[in-house]
Amino acid sequence: MSALSQIPARGLERDPVTGPGGRAGDGGGTPAPARRRFPRPDYWSGVGLPGLLFVIAAFAVPMVVVVVKSLTDPSPENYAAIFSSAVYQRSVWDTLRMALVVTGLCLLIGYPYAYAMARSGRAMRTFLTVALMLAFWTSLLVRTYAWQIILNDTGIVNTVLREWLGLVSEPVRLIRTPFAVYIGMVHVLMPYAVLALFAQLRSIDPDVERAARGMGARPWRVFARVTLPLSLPGAVAGGVLVFVLALGFYITPQLLGGARQIYVGQAIMQQIEQFLKPGVGAAMAVLLFAAVLAVLAVAARFVGLGRILGVGMGRRR
Amino acid sequence: MRAGPGVRVFACLVALVFVAPTLIVAATAVTSGSMVAFPPNGFSLRWFEEVLTDPEWLTALGNSVQVGLLAAVLAMVAGTSLAFAAARGRFLPPSLVTGLAVLPMTVPLVVAGIGFYLVYIRVGLSGSVLSLGLAHAVLGLPFVFVNVLAALTGVDRRVEEAARVSGATETVTLLRITLPLVAPAALVGGVLAFVSSWDEVVVALFLNTPQFRTLPVVMWSQVRSGVEPSISAVATLITLVSLVMAALVLLGPALLKRIRRRT
Numbered sequence: 001m002s003a004l005s006q007i008p009a010r011g012l013e014r015d016p017v018t019g020p021g022g023r024a025g026d027g028g029g030t031p032a033p034a035r036r037r038f039p040r041p042d043y044w045s046g047v048g049l050p051g052l053l054f055v056i057a058a059f060a061v062p063m064v065v066v067v068v069k070s071l072t073d074p075s076p077e078n079y080a081a082i083f084s085s086a087v088y089q090r091s092v093w094d095t096l097r098m099a100l101v102v103t104g105l106c107l108l109i110g111y112p113y114a115y116a117m118a119r120s121g122r123a124m125r126t127f128l129t130v131a132l133m134l135a136f137w138t139s140l141l142v143r144t145y146a147w148q149i150i151l152n153d154t155g156i157v158n159t160v161l162r163e164w165l166g167l168v169s170e171p172v173r174l175i176r177t178p179f180a181v182y183i184g185m186v187h188v189l190m191p192y193a194v195l196a197l198f199a200q201l202r203s204i205d206p207d208v209e210r211a212a213r214g215m216g217a218r219p220w221r222v223f224a225r226v227t228l229p230l231s232l233p234g235a236v237a238g239g240v241l242v243f244v245l246a247l248g249f250y251i252t253p254q255l256l257g258g259a260r261q262i263y264v265g266q267a268i269m270q271q272i273e274q275f276l277k278p279g280v281g282a283a284m285a286v287l288l289f290a291a292v293l294a295v296l297a298v299a300a301r302f303v304g305l306g307r308i309l310g311v312g313m314g315r316r317r
Numbered sequence: 318m319r320a321g322p323g324v325r326v327f328a329c330l331v332a333l334v335f336v337a338p339t340l341i342v343a344a345t346a347v348t349s350g351s352m353v354a355f356p357p358n359g360f361s362l363r364w365f366e367e368v369l370t371d372p373e374w375l376t377a378l379g380n381s382v383q384v385g386l387l388a389a390v391l392a393m394v395a396g397t398s399l400a401f402a403a404a405r406g407r408f409l410p411p412s413l414v415t416g417l418a419v420l421p422m423t424v425p426l427v428v429a430g431i432g433f434y435l436v437y438i439r440v441g442l443s444g445s446v447l448s449l450g451l452a453h454a455v456l457g458l459p460f461v462f463v464n465v466l467a468a469l470t471g472v473d474r475r476v477e478e479a480a481r482v483s484g485a486t487e488t489v490t491l492l493r494i495t496l497p498l499v500a501p502a503a504l505v506g507g508v509l510a511f512v513s514s515w516d517e518v519v520v521a522l523f524l525n526t527p528q529f530r531t532l533p534v535v536m537w538s539q540v541r542s543g544v545e546p547s548i549s550a551v552a553t554l555i556t557l558v559s560l561v562m563a564a565l566v567l568l569g570p571a572l573l574k575r576i577r578r579r580t
Contacts (some may be wrong), residue, residue: 048402063433116328131332137563139516146338248425
C-alpha cells in the first residue's frame with residue numbers, strides 16, 4: 001500500500017523536459033532495458049490510482065465483508081447449515097435445472113433468430129434488430145411486469161380464452177407457476193444469446209459456405225457441417241452468459257413464480273429479509289458468486305472471457 | 318447462405334413476442350379506465366398526469382435521476398482512470414487491472430447487494446443518494462472501462478509525443494490531448510452506467526429506506542400487490558428514458574460522424 005501511494009508523486013515530479021529528451025538520448029527509441037525488467041511506479045499507474053482505490057474501496061471491500069460475514073455471523077457453521085438443509089438443496093437443484101432449461105431455450109429459439117438477422121436483406125435485418133433492441137433495453141422489471149399483465153388470472157391470455165373464445169369457464173392458472181418463470185426468464189435473457197450468435201454468424205466468411213455449396217453439398221449439409229460448427233463459439237459465449245445470469249435471478253422468479261419454488265437468488269433474499277440471518281444469506285451469496293466465477297473461468301478457456309462479457313455490452317441484470 | 322422462408326417467418330414471430338410486452342405495458346398506461354385492461358378502453362393520458370403530480374413518484378424520480386448521474390460521473394472518472402492503468406501502466410500487470418475492472422460485471426446483483434448493504438449499514442450511509450450512487454458506480458464502471466480501453470488502443474501515440482516534444486508536461490498532455498481523444502468513449506460508458514443505474518432494482522432494494530426510494534423500488538413495491546394503470550405509466554416512462562439513452566449510445570456516434578462529414 002505504501003508503494004502504491006508513492007505513484008502519483010513520482011510520476012508528477014518527473015521533469016517534463018527530460019522525459020522526451022531522455023527518450024531521444026536513448027538512441028532513437030531503444031528503451032532502457034532496466035525500465036522493462038523492473039516494473040516500478042510510473043506515470044500511468046499513477047493516473048490509474050484513483051480508479052484502483054475506488055474499485056478496492058467500493059467493490060473489493062464489500063465483497064470481502066460478505067465473506068467475513070458468512071464466516072463470523074455466527075460462525076462457519078453457516079455453510080454446514082446450508083449443505084444440511086433439504087430446502088436449500090432443493091432450491092439449488094431447481095435453480096440449476098431452471099438455468100439450464102432457460103439457456104437451452106434461449107439458444108434454440110435464439111439461433112434461428114440470429115441466423116435470420118445475419119443472413120437476410122436489409123429491411124428484414126433492420127426489423128429484427130429494432131425488435132431485439134426494444135426488448136433488450138426495456139427494463140427487466142418492466143418486462144416482468146408486462147408478463148404479469150399477460151398471464152394474470154384476469155390477464156390478457158385468460159381474457160382471450162374465457163371471454164373471446166369461451167374455451168374455459170375458470171381462469172387458467174398461469175402466473176405463480178414455474179411455467180411463468182420460464183417464459184419471463186427466456187424473454188429477458190434471450191437477447192444476450194441472440195447477440196452472441198449474431199456476432200459469430202456475421203464473422204463467418206461467406207466464401208467458406210459458398211465453397212461447400214460449390215463442391216456439391218446440399219444446403220442442410222452446408223449448415224450442419226460448416227455453418228453450425230463455425231458458430232459454436234458464439235453459442236458457448238451466449239449460453240454461458242445466459243446461464244450465469246439466470247443463476248442469480250431474483251426479480252422475475254419473485255414476481256412470476258409460486259411460493260413453493262424458491263430459487264437461489266430468492267433464498268438469499270429470504271435469509272436476510274425474512275429469517276434475519278444475514279450470515280447464512282452471505283454464505284449462500286459466497287457460494288453463488290463462486291459458482292458463477294467457476295463457470296466463467298472454465299468457459300473462458302474455450303471462448304475467452306472478453307467474448308462472453310462483451311455480449312450486449314452495457315446491459316446487465 | 319440466405320435464411321430460408323421458414324426461418325424468417327419464425328424469426329418474425331419471435332420478434333413480435335420480443336416487442337409485445339413493452340407495447341402492452343404502454344397500451345395499458347394510456348387507458349382512460351381505472352383498471353389494467355387489454356385492449357384498453359379509451360385513450361387518455363390521465364395516469365401519466367396522476368403519476369407526475371404524485372409526490373411519492375416525483376420524489377422517487379428525483380432520487381433516481383440523482384443516483385444515476387452520480388453513478389455515471391463516478392464510473393466515468395474511475396473507469397477512465399483504470400483504463401489508463403491497464404493500457405499503459407507498468408506497475409501492475411494489465412490482466413490484473415482488467416480483471417478488477419470487469420469483475421463487477423460478473424457479480425450477481427443479489428451478492429453485490431448484500432455486500433453494499435453490510436458495508437453501508439456499518440458506516441451509516443444506507444439510504445442516501447451517495448450510497449446507492451457509489452454502489453451503482455461500481456456496477457457501471459466496467460462499461461466505461463471497456464469503452465475507454467478500446468479507444469485508448471486507437472490513440473496515435475505520436476500526437477502525444479508531439480505535445481511532449483513541444484514542451485507540454487505529461488499531465489498537460491493527458492488533459493489537453495489524450496483525455497479529449499477518449500472523452501467520447503468515456504461518455505458512451507457514462508450513459509450506459511446511467512441506464513444500468515436507472516432501472517436497477519435489486520441493489521436499490523437492499524439500500525432503500527422508507528425515506529429514500531428510487532423509481533424502480535417504488536414500482537417494485539406496488540407491482541407486488543397487483544397491476545395498476547399508474548404502474549404501467551411509470552413503467553412506460555422508465556422504458557422511454559432507457560430507450561432514448563440506448564438510441565443515443567447506439568446511433569449517436571454514427572450520426573455524429575455523418576454530421577461532421579457533411580460540414
